[in-house]
Amino acid sequence: MCYKLLQGDFVLMILWVEVVLVMCLRVGLMSRHLPPTEPGTGMAIAVKRNDQKSRQGHSEWLNEIKYLRRLRHPNIVKLIGYSSENNHLILVYEFIGKGSLASHLYGSPSKCETLSWTIRKKVALDVAKVLAFLHSDEVHVIYRDVKTSNILLDSNYNAKLGDFGLVRNGPEGHESYVSTTLIKGAERDESHVSTSRNGTLGYVSPEYLNTGRLTKKNDVYGFGVVLRELMSGRHVLDTNRPKRKYHLVNWAKPLLIDRKRISKVMDARIKGQYSERETGRIAHLAIQCLSVEPKLRPTMDEVVRSLEHLQDYKTHRR
Known part of the structure; x- marks a missing residue:
């Protein structure tokens, strides 16, 4: 042995x-x-x-x-x-005692308690911080598989990123990219086999899916999807919903643009725990992260700063 x-x-x-x-x-x-x-x-x-x-x-x-x-x-x-x-x-x-974020958002209510809005904001910040760390000049790697099932919660609801099987060294500079064979060849098959069961295709950025160009902005896109899941409590891809609501990103986009309609996206289980102005800022951040154009997405350092401002938002929102 x-x-x-x-x-x-x-x-x-x-x-x-x-x-x-x-x-x-x-x-x-x-x-x-x-x-x-x-x-x-x-x-x-x-x-x-x-x-x-x-x-x-x-x-x-x-x-x-x-x-x-x-x-x-x-x-x-x-x-x-x-x-x-x-x-x-x-x-x-x-051992991370409370399991995955996915289990809390989508698991049986009898087995997993509903996460409060305060905890969801904290989880978002924790994940943003670790992605910013990975993207830093000192570390310089791309995680590639940001999704709720890879985010684990400890007994104090600190979020921890697990499953580093798909991590890659990052390219030099924001405009550079790692050319992969996601669309043609073995790596596409490998990624699909290992992650398709968990709906990873819903987290992959359009440019990576269409061209195989991998940058740090692919992680930013995946983080934007996780933000929408934290807001809505819905799966990124849900075949049990009507066709127009099947894809969370596409369904929620027009609702999140209009602040008065954001409540239609929010998880009913946390109703009353947030302000309209607060969710408006989170929605705007998610929209930025999910921009079709990678250059328009923020860096993870910028995401961290935005989320840090919102952690104690209730104390000064008026």
Whole structure:
């Protein structure tokens, strides 16, 4: 067995019994996605397993190790260790207790509490900050897969970005781009296979989808989609809705342009928690992020500044 720990101070042992992974941490045993048997005796973890026989699975496994070993940010899920054994590629992460943002927006009310407007604004700011970090000159990478199922919430509702399998080094300058084979060839197939089930096509910017040109503005577009999901509580693509309401971005656009109609987009579960002026500013930011022309989209640093202003908006909105 080959395994590697990225953090010391505990012993990690991986044992396979059919498909059950057991972790031994100092005291007691713990199965995947479960906390230690005794509080304070270890750490909770989450385990992701990829198929080594799949070119896509192996590539994404290597990519996550490559980036998560060197990236440190409070809004990035920590990679604790990794292993390769018997055609199984293992990644061990810190356990993020409240699950994905998607589960809170779309999950069963009996299992996931409705996120308040205040928490939704905080989540948006957290995600904006980590994307700004990734886009910074020091880090200079493009995340490529911004979506609600890749945003995890801890016990204090701090948002953390996970799944770095599709991350790429960024091009030099805002006008440069990474030329990929998204439309023709293997990379398009790889991206589609790994993410289409989660509706990622709804998050991809038009220029990336049509030309394969990848810039940081692709992440900005995906963030704009997440903003609309936070506002509306609706899936980006929803086959259960009438055809004209199927695509969230297209359906919401004319409503968000008119401040008096924004309420028709807002999630009914958080009615009364926001002001018309406040949602107007968020709507305007989302429209900017979703501009068809990449040059008209803000940078993530600009998005952070806009959202920081809105965090305590209620205290000075009048």
